[in-house]
Amino acid sequence: MEVLGIDIGGSGIKGAPVDTTTGRMLAERLRIPTPRPAHPGAVAAVVGEIVEAFGWDGPVGCALPSVVHHGVVRTAANIDEAWIGVDGSALFSQRVGTPVNLLNDADAAGLAEMAFGAGRGRDGLVVMLTFGTGIGSGVFNEGVLVPNTEFGHIEFKGMELEHYAAGRLQEDEGMPYDEWGDRVDEVLDYLQGLFWPDLFILGGGISKAWDEWSDRLDVATEVVPAAMRNNAGIVGAAMAAVGAVRV
Numbered sequence: 660m661e662v663l664g665i666d667i668g669g670s671g672i673k674g675a676p677v678d679t680t681t682g683r684m685l686a687e688r689l690r691i692p693t694p695r696p697a698h699p700g701a702v703a704a705v706v707g708e709i710v711e712a713f714g715w716d717g718p719v720g721c722a723l724p725s726v727v728h729h730g731v732v733r734t735a736a737n738i739d740e741a742w743i744g745v746d747g748s749a750l751f752s753q754r755v756g757t758p759v760n761l762l763n764d765a766d767a768a769g770l771a772e773m774a775f776g777a778g779r780g781r782d783g784l785v786v787m788l789t790f791g792t793g794i795g796s797g798v799f800n801e802g803v804l805v806p807n808t809e810f811g812h813i814e815f816k817g818m819e820l821e822h823y824a825a826g827r828l829q830e831d832e833g834m835p836y837d838e839w840g841d842r843v844d845e846v847l848d849y850l851q852g853l854f855w856p857d858l859f860i861l862g863g864g865i866s867k868a869w870d871e872w873s874d875r876l877d878v879a880t881e882v883v884p885a886a887m888r889n890n891a892g893i894v895g896a897a898m899a900a901v902g903a904v905r906v
Protein backbone atom coordinates (compact mmCIF):
# COMPACT_ATOMS: atom_id res chain seq x y z
CA MET A 660 0.00 0.00 0.00
CA GLU A 661 1.04 3.59 -0.46
CA VAL A 662 1.09 5.58 2.77
CA LEU A 663 2.53 8.95 3.69
CA GLY A 664 4.99 8.45 6.54
CA ILE A 665 6.03 11.39 8.72
CA ASP A 666 8.74 11.40 11.38
CA ILE A 667 8.47 14.20 13.94
CA GLY A 668 11.79 14.98 15.59
CA GLY A 669 13.19 17.71 17.80
CA SER A 670 14.83 19.59 14.93
CA GLY A 671 13.03 18.44 11.79
CA ILE A 672 9.74 17.00 10.59
CA LYS A 673 10.34 14.68 7.65
CA GLY A 674 7.88 12.97 5.38
CA ALA A 675 7.65 10.91 2.21
CA PRO A 676 5.21 8.55 0.55
CA VAL A 677 6.18 4.94 1.21
CA ASP A 678 5.35 1.65 -0.46
CA THR A 679 4.69 -0.42 2.67
CA THR A 680 5.19 -3.73 0.87
CA THR A 681 8.78 -2.94 -0.14
CA GLY A 682 9.72 -0.32 2.46
CA ARG A 683 10.80 2.03 -0.35
CA MET A 684 10.14 5.72 -0.35
CA LEU A 685 8.29 6.73 -3.50
CA ALA A 686 9.59 10.30 -3.64
CA GLU A 687 12.39 12.33 -2.16
CA ARG A 688 11.55 13.16 1.44
CA LEU A 689 10.54 16.63 2.46
CA ARG A 690 12.03 18.10 5.64
CA ILE A 691 10.63 21.13 7.42
CA PRO A 692 12.28 22.47 10.59
CA THR A 693 10.33 21.71 13.74
CA PRO A 694 8.55 24.89 14.85
CA ARG A 695 9.66 26.48 18.11
CA PRO A 696 7.96 26.19 20.45
CA ALA A 697 6.78 22.83 19.11
CA HIS A 698 3.24 23.15 20.43
CA PRO A 699 0.75 20.55 19.17
CA GLY A 700 -1.06 23.08 16.95
CA ALA A 701 2.18 24.31 15.36
CA VAL A 702 3.37 20.75 14.68
CA ALA A 703 -0.04 19.81 13.25
CA ALA A 704 0.27 22.76 10.86
CA VAL A 705 3.62 21.40 9.57
CA VAL A 706 2.14 17.91 9.21
CA GLY A 707 -0.64 19.55 7.18
CA GLU A 708 1.96 21.31 5.01
CA ILE A 709 3.72 18.04 4.25
CA VAL A 710 0.43 16.31 3.39
CA GLU A 711 -0.44 19.20 1.06
CA ALA A 712 3.02 19.32 -0.51
CA PHE A 713 2.58 15.71 -1.66
CA GLY A 714 -1.06 16.34 -2.63
CA TRP A 715 -1.87 13.37 -0.38
CA ASP A 716 -5.36 12.13 0.39
CA GLY A 717 -4.56 8.55 1.44
CA PRO A 718 -3.56 7.11 4.82
CA VAL A 719 -0.96 8.95 6.92
CA GLY A 720 1.25 7.62 9.71
CA CYS A 721 3.30 9.75 12.11
CA ALA A 722 6.11 8.83 14.49
CA LEU A 723 6.94 11.03 17.45
CA PRO A 724 9.34 10.86 20.38
CA SER A 725 6.76 10.03 23.03
CA VAL A 726 4.74 7.23 24.50
CA VAL A 727 1.63 7.08 22.32
CA HIS A 728 -1.15 5.16 23.98
CA HIS A 729 -4.14 4.56 21.72
CA GLY A 730 -3.44 7.79 19.86
CA VAL A 731 -2.91 9.88 23.00
CA VAL A 732 0.55 11.33 23.70
CA ARG A 733 1.54 10.43 27.26
CA THR A 734 5.13 11.60 27.70
CA ALA A 735 7.27 14.49 26.48
CA ALA A 736 10.89 13.92 27.51
CA ASN A 737 12.38 15.82 24.57
CA ILE A 738 9.36 17.64 23.13
CA ASP A 739 7.09 20.40 24.36
CA GLU A 740 5.21 19.46 27.53
CA ALA A 741 2.01 20.81 26.01
CA TRP A 742 1.80 17.47 24.19
CA ILE A 743 1.02 15.46 27.30
CA GLY A 744 -2.57 14.22 27.21
CA VAL A 745 -3.18 15.41 23.64
CA ASP A 746 -5.06 13.04 21.33
CA GLY A 747 -2.53 13.49 18.54
CA SER A 748 -4.37 11.17 16.14
CA ALA A 749 -7.53 13.26 16.43
CA LEU A 750 -5.61 16.55 16.20
CA PHE A 751 -3.69 15.58 13.05
CA SER A 752 -6.67 13.86 11.41
CA GLN A 753 -8.74 16.97 11.88
CA ARG A 754 -5.99 19.14 10.38
CA VAL A 755 -5.36 16.99 7.32
CA GLY A 756 -8.87 15.62 6.77
CA THR A 757 -7.76 11.98 6.52
CA PRO A 758 -7.08 9.41 9.28
CA VAL A 759 -3.63 9.77 10.86
CA ASN A 760 -2.10 7.01 12.96
CA LEU A 761 0.52 7.87 15.59
CA LEU A 762 3.19 5.78 17.24
CA ASN A 763 6.48 6.14 19.11
CA ASP A 764 9.50 6.98 16.91
CA ALA A 765 11.72 4.09 18.06
CA ASP A 766 8.83 1.65 17.65
CA ALA A 767 8.43 2.97 14.11
CA ALA A 768 12.15 2.67 13.35
CA GLY A 769 12.14 -0.86 14.76
CA LEU A 770 9.17 -1.91 12.61
CA ALA A 771 11.01 -0.77 9.49
CA GLU A 772 14.27 -2.46 10.52
CA MET A 773 12.49 -5.73 11.35
CA ALA A 774 10.67 -5.81 8.01
CA PHE A 775 13.28 -4.40 5.62
CA GLY A 776 16.53 -3.76 7.46
CA ALA A 777 18.90 -5.23 10.03
CA GLY A 778 16.22 -7.30 11.79
CA ARG A 779 14.80 -8.91 8.69
CA GLY A 780 14.08 -12.60 9.24
CA ARG A 781 15.29 -12.50 12.85
CA ASP A 782 13.37 -14.54 15.42
CA GLY A 783 13.47 -14.41 19.18
CA LEU A 784 13.75 -11.20 21.14
CA VAL A 785 15.16 -8.19 19.28
CA VAL A 786 15.85 -4.86 20.97
CA MET A 787 16.17 -1.82 18.71
CA LEU A 788 17.75 1.23 20.32
CA THR A 789 17.92 4.68 18.72
CA PHE A 790 20.62 7.07 19.85
CA GLY A 791 19.92 10.75 19.28
CA THR A 792 18.73 13.54 21.55
CA GLY A 793 17.41 10.78 23.77
CA ILE A 794 17.51 7.00 23.64
CA GLY A 795 14.48 5.27 22.18
CA SER A 796 13.64 1.57 22.30
CA GLY A 797 11.56 -0.78 20.18
CA VAL A 798 11.18 -4.37 21.40
CA PHE A 799 10.11 -7.26 19.15
CA ASN A 800 9.29 -10.75 20.28
CA GLU A 801 9.12 -13.20 17.37
CA GLY A 802 8.70 -10.20 15.08
CA VAL A 803 5.80 -8.70 17.04
CA LEU A 804 6.24 -5.23 18.55
CA VAL A 805 5.81 -4.73 22.29
CA PRO A 806 4.88 -1.04 22.05
CA ASN A 807 5.98 1.92 24.14
CA THR A 808 8.97 0.50 25.97
CA GLU A 809 11.03 3.42 27.30
CA PHE A 810 14.48 1.99 28.01
CA GLY A 811 16.00 5.46 27.76
CA HIS A 812 14.41 6.26 31.09
CA ILE A 813 15.64 3.23 33.01
CA GLU A 814 17.79 4.39 35.91
CA PHE A 815 21.45 3.67 35.32
CA LYS A 816 24.38 4.92 37.44
CA GLY A 817 22.06 7.26 39.31
CA MET A 818 20.67 8.95 36.21
CA GLU A 819 18.37 8.25 33.31
CA LEU A 820 20.04 5.96 30.86
CA GLU A 821 19.57 8.46 28.02
CA HIS A 822 21.47 11.09 29.98
CA TYR A 823 24.41 8.70 30.20
CA ALA A 824 24.68 7.57 26.59
CA ALA A 825 22.47 9.54 24.19
CA GLY A 826 23.94 10.09 20.73
CA ARG A 827 23.92 13.84 21.27
CA LEU A 828 26.77 13.46 23.83
CA GLN A 829 29.03 12.47 20.96
CA GLU A 830 27.37 14.29 18.06
CA ASP A 831 26.68 17.65 19.72
CA GLU A 832 28.90 17.69 22.77
CA GLY A 833 32.01 16.15 21.24
CA MET A 834 32.51 13.18 23.55
CA PRO A 835 35.32 11.07 22.00
CA TYR A 836 34.02 8.02 20.11
CA ASP A 837 35.91 5.61 22.38
CA GLU A 838 34.42 7.02 25.53
CA TRP A 839 30.94 7.13 24.08
CA GLY A 840 31.30 3.60 22.68
CA ASP A 841 32.37 2.33 26.11
CA ARG A 842 29.24 3.88 27.60
CA VAL A 843 27.05 2.21 24.99
CA ASP A 844 28.73 -1.10 25.78
CA GLU A 845 27.97 -0.67 29.49
CA VAL A 846 24.36 0.14 28.66
CA LEU A 847 24.00 -2.91 26.42
CA ASP A 848 25.53 -5.10 29.10
CA TYR A 849 23.00 -3.82 31.61
CA LEU A 850 20.05 -4.29 29.24
CA GLN A 851 21.31 -7.76 28.37
CA GLY A 852 21.14 -8.70 32.04
CA LEU A 853 17.56 -7.45 32.27
CA PHE A 854 16.05 -8.71 29.00
CA TRP A 855 18.39 -11.30 27.48
CA PRO A 856 17.68 -10.37 23.86
CA ASP A 857 18.96 -12.36 20.88
CA LEU A 858 19.93 -9.23 18.99
CA PHE A 859 20.49 -5.52 19.53
CA ILE A 860 19.98 -3.18 16.55
CA LEU A 861 21.55 0.24 17.10
CA GLY A 862 20.14 3.17 15.15
CA GLY A 863 20.04 6.95 15.19
CA GLY A 864 22.47 9.41 13.61
CA ILE A 865 25.44 7.84 15.34
CA SER A 866 24.93 4.52 13.53
CA LYS A 867 26.39 6.22 10.43
CA ALA A 868 29.74 6.40 12.24
CA TRP A 869 29.54 2.73 13.32
CA ASP A 870 33.15 2.03 12.30
CA GLU A 871 34.40 4.77 14.62
CA TRP A 872 33.15 3.18 17.83
CA SER A 873 31.78 -0.34 17.34
CA ASP A 874 35.16 -1.85 18.29
CA ARG A 875 34.37 -0.74 21.87
CA LEU A 876 31.46 -3.19 22.07
CA ASP A 877 32.09 -6.53 23.69
CA VAL A 878 28.68 -7.37 25.09
CA ALA A 879 27.89 -11.07 24.55
CA THR A 880 24.62 -10.42 22.68
CA GLU A 881 24.96 -9.93 18.91
CA VAL A 882 24.90 -6.22 17.98
CA VAL A 883 24.32 -4.82 14.48
CA PRO A 884 23.91 -1.29 13.15
CA ALA A 885 20.55 -0.22 11.78
CA ALA A 886 20.41 -0.55 8.00
CA MET A 887 17.79 2.03 7.07
CA ARG A 888 19.44 4.99 8.72
CA ASN A 889 17.25 8.03 9.09
CA ASN A 890 14.46 6.80 6.86
CA ALA A 891 13.37 4.07 9.28
CA GLY A 892 11.00 6.37 11.22
CA ILE A 893 9.20 7.46 8.05
CA VAL A 894 8.88 3.91 6.74
CA GLY A 895 7.76 2.46 10.09
CA ALA A 896 5.22 5.24 10.63
CA ALA A 897 3.73 4.41 7.23
CA MET A 898 3.66 0.68 7.99
CA ALA A 899 1.90 1.15 11.30
CA ALA A 900 -0.82 3.24 9.66
CA VAL A 901 -1.96 0.30 7.58
CA GLY A 902 -2.09 -2.23 10.33
CA ALA A 903 1.38 -3.67 10.71
CA VAL A 904 0.86 -3.00 14.42
CA ARG A 905 -1.77 -1.61 16.80
CA VAL A 906 -0.67 0.77 19.53
Ligand code: BGC
Nearest residue numbers: 724725726736765793794795
Ligand atom coordinates in the same frame (compact mmCIF):
# COMPACT_ATOMS: atom_id res chain seq x y z
C1 BGC B 1 11.49 9.38 24.61
C2 BGC B 1 11.10 8.21 23.76
C3 BGC B 1 11.72 8.34 22.38
C4 BGC B 1 13.22 8.58 22.49
C5 BGC B 1 13.88 8.79 21.15
C6 BGC B 1 12.99 9.51 24.65
O1 BGC B 1 13.37 10.58 25.44
O2 BGC B 1 11.00 9.21 25.93
O3 BGC B 1 9.69 8.11 23.66
O4 BGC B 1 11.47 7.18 21.64
O5 BGC B 1 13.50 9.68 23.32
O6 BGC B 1 13.37 9.89 20.49
